[in-house]
Amino acid sequence: MTRTPACVLIVEDELPIRRFLRPAVEAAGWRLIEAETAQRALLEASQSGPDVIILDLGLPDFDGIEVVRRVREWSSVPIIILSARGQEQDKILALDAGADDYVQKPFNVGELIARIRVALRHAASQSQPSANPTIVAGDITIDLHRRVVTKGGQEVHLTPLEYKLLTTLTRHAGMVMTHRQLLREVWGPGHAEDSTYLRMFVRQLRLKLESNPTQPKHLQTEVGVGYRFVTE
């Protein structure tokens, strides 16, 4: 990699958290910018042009959700929420506001670094469309050009909506998509509340793609929030 190191903006008012994040981020080879308040975060986000934002929701001046909304007004930079709020509604609120992922405190540093990596990769793939339009996840391959999905070399027959749902999930591979986001992207804005139908489609996809649908490896559920496609 000859690129300039990616820039990570950490918005967090708790010094102890920043203190242990700092070495971890630097060890991963990224540049680090810190912000303690929402105001500061917005300023840094616009001036320093970070490649990913790690955002705490409980900030001293105003709520982190507001930061997400304002940043989303002009930027699609990946935002990972880092919060002690563990309720499903909090997660959905943040994700629907435009955040890309959600890590709940207390957290494992390793896991956070992995999520940052996923987010960076996703951002990169969005900005320059991949030359290789095939996605591989375990024994599943998805050929985006030919619209063919195989599992262990065998072609799997998917209905048009199943295929659309699968590709929507893989496009955000590694990140959570809320029910609302999925429904809106696959079925259109009129069906944003039909989460039961969505569950049935995910279940069908699991039956067709997962070796053991009750212990899924790729189509994972974030109960009450949404789904996440995991490639490895």
Added chain:
Amino acid sequence: MLPDGWRTGNPVDTPDCSLHVLAHLHTIQRINKACWPHPDLAPNQACTATLSQGKTMADSRPDPDALLARAQAAETHPRRGRLKIFFGMCAGVGKTYAMLQEARERCAAGADLVVGYIETHKRPDTDALKEGLEELPPRWIEYRGVRLRELDLDAVLARRPGLALVDELAHTNAEGLRHAKRYQDVLELLDAGIDVYTTVNVQHIESLNDVVAQITGVPVRETIPDSIIERADEIELVDIPPDDLLQRLREGKVYVADQVQRAAEKFFRRENLVALRELALRETAARVGKQVRVERAGRGETRPWATAERILVCVGPSPLSARVIRIARRMAAAVHAEWLAVSVEPPGQSELAAAQVRRNLKLAEQLGGEPTVISGDRVVDEILAYAVRHNVTKIVIGKTALPRWREWLRGSIVDELIRRSGEIDVHVVKGEPEDIVAVRTRGERRHANWREYAAATAAVGLCVILATLAHPYLPAANHTMIFLAGMVFVATRYSAGPSVLASVLAALSFNFLFTEPYYTFVIYDPSLFITFIALLITGLVVSGLAQRVRRQAESIRTRYHRTFALYFMSRQLAAAASIEALAKVAAKHVADVFQGDTVILGPDSTGRLGVLAVSGPFAAEPTNERTAAQWVFEHGQWAGWSTDTLPASQAIYLPLVASGKALGVLALRPRRPEPPLEPDQRHMLETFATQLAIAMERAAFASQAEAARREVETEHVRSSLLSCVSHDLRTPLAAIAGAASTLVDEPAQLTTEARRELAQSIAEEAGRLNQLVGKLLDMTRLEAAGFRLQRDWYPLDELVGAALTRLNSILQPRRVITDIPEDLPLIHVDGPLIEQVLANLLENAARYTPRQSTVTVAASAVASGVLVEVIDEGPGLQPGTEKAVFRRFVRIRPAADRSGTGLGLAICEAVVRLHGGQIGTENRREGGARFWFTLPVPATAPAGLSAAGQSAPSDQDFRAPTPEATK
């Protein structure tokens, strides 16, 4: 002039009593009771309270009971006001004057005193006495164009003086005031803890009313019940010799209204005054005698004379009974005996008679007797049986006013009673008509309408046709049988009128058509004449019998209907749990039975009444109705329509009283305000109210018990939580703090390996702490008031999958088997919570099982919904702990590590319970534990998704397929 019973009154022979003469403008003799506590003693003095209990006085029983009753009375009415009555033989003796004079003395002694109502009749010396006393303005009531001056009860209550002067106790209030009578106002003042001075004349006492009328020939309508005289703590006789009074009258010093001038002339005659004076003196003396006895009993002295007399008075529907009752009362008073008033109600008694009996019994009750109604056919048997049962020593009965021939025919009750009374004395009293207005009850006699007469005529017509048809074949005498049959038919179906008509018509037509000479009303054969008479008598007798049977059936039906209504309400009340539900049941039933709108009101936390249940459009909303309800609630007495208190209200208000405490108010607004409630209807209504009150009390107790149980449970949880917080939170904190401080303080001495170990333990302990905090938060959230499940339709396998994914690292390297049928119905649950249940059960399994074992998650459809099982191969549970494991902070199985919180399974239990399912555990025969829970599945699954997995939702349910289709 005075009846015998009166003359036996005990004389004023107690040494404690003294008569002294007061030097005064007039010669006023006071019989004062020196033995009686001084008026300035505290009102809750035990003896005071006893006197207020008329009954205790009547049978001043030996000591422990008397003392107890006195103590209880003092306790239940700690602030009851004292009543002092200035008592006189008639107007003009100077009662108001004496009252004002004493008031001035009390005022000078510093008493907090107001004049509530005084009638000075503009007499200058009386007016002068009033000067300087605080007087509350009277209430002016406009009534038929006349401005009436009345006592302003609410003003006195608001002012709350220590002592209030209220003149003329027997006064009848103007319409529109709260109470019908002034003595009721006074009772309310006393109940509010205000002492009252009042005045009354002897002719106003109910039990002496008839005697006075007899003496003077002037009926007195304004009467006060004897109970209020008995309730008085002090009676002061204001006396003046008749000649002096007549002198004062001549001098114009006695106020006599112009319109009653003539009556007054008749009244104020010397012989009348002498008799009235004697009455007043005797009454006062009798009262003083009683007080002495009560005093002695209270001091533990033996009773001066032990009477075990008990008098029974026979009450009938006759207005003469009222006099008999009064005489019995005086006899009882003379020997200080209890007395009972009994009426024997024969089956099929007419409504009018029943109403008269009730009126007479009510009088007996007002006079202090104990009224009872017995049903039975044989009057003498019933009376004697009752008398023997109640140890009666004397029976008082009125001489029946039956004509001689009837007495001879049916036997006299009095004669029979005397013959069979045995040990019991029978006193026969001559009845004299009294000035009693007969109460006419509506519809007491069923009037036949024209249809019935027409039917009777038609029936006879039919008989004529039948007889004409049969005439050629049957002898004429047999025709009477046909007519007889027709008449019996009419008599059994219709009332007396049509029956008589049918009898007459039958006799006439038989005579006209079938006896010689035909087609005339002439009779040749004398035996036929007897036939006619027999025909007529038969018709009348049968009709009378049928009527009686019908009346009986009707009264039985009414009683059955009411008993059934009561029974039905009781059953529903037993089933209802909350007070609102009880009120609703009662409102509905009362509205049904009494044909009116019903409201049940209950107090809120501040004691103000709010509506608990409504049946019908009436909500007791207007302010005056609200006031009435509030008054009833605070005083525990009836008010409103059909009562003496606030009779202008639209509805009748009853307090719901249980264990002496008012729990609410029942309001009933009749569809038609006329006629007012009959006494037996009131009784029925009261029974309903009592039933409701008892049920409400039970509900209140139940909720208190529940609250107490909850309190205990909360306390238990709180203490468990404390121990948990202090131990389970501190232990990991200690480890973290220790390890971290070692790292900070001694970095040089530590090897890399040691440092890594310390960091490792910090991470582990922090993880434990996090887990515990998470579970505590979950539990708190579940138990928070207002927590609601966010239900949605989920395939179970998705939740199982999510839980397994989350616990992957903990479960490793155990083998996990999932056994979930593909056609399992969708479950309607709060997904995250059920996932939490699964995760907790799996975590529990992982914690207690060896690393190389298998954990199975299985699900199946069962009758009650979906059954989910988590089966492990660990050591299983200790027997007997299957229930305990779901309690909070309980760790039963020996933990492989000590990372459990004791909350995981409690959370599972709470979540499953919230979903309406069940949870349990048991050891498997093959070894290991099996945890299971069920989730009910509603019958209505969302459309198109009923059998998940079998019929996959088709794409056509949504948008049309995208143009660039598959492959």
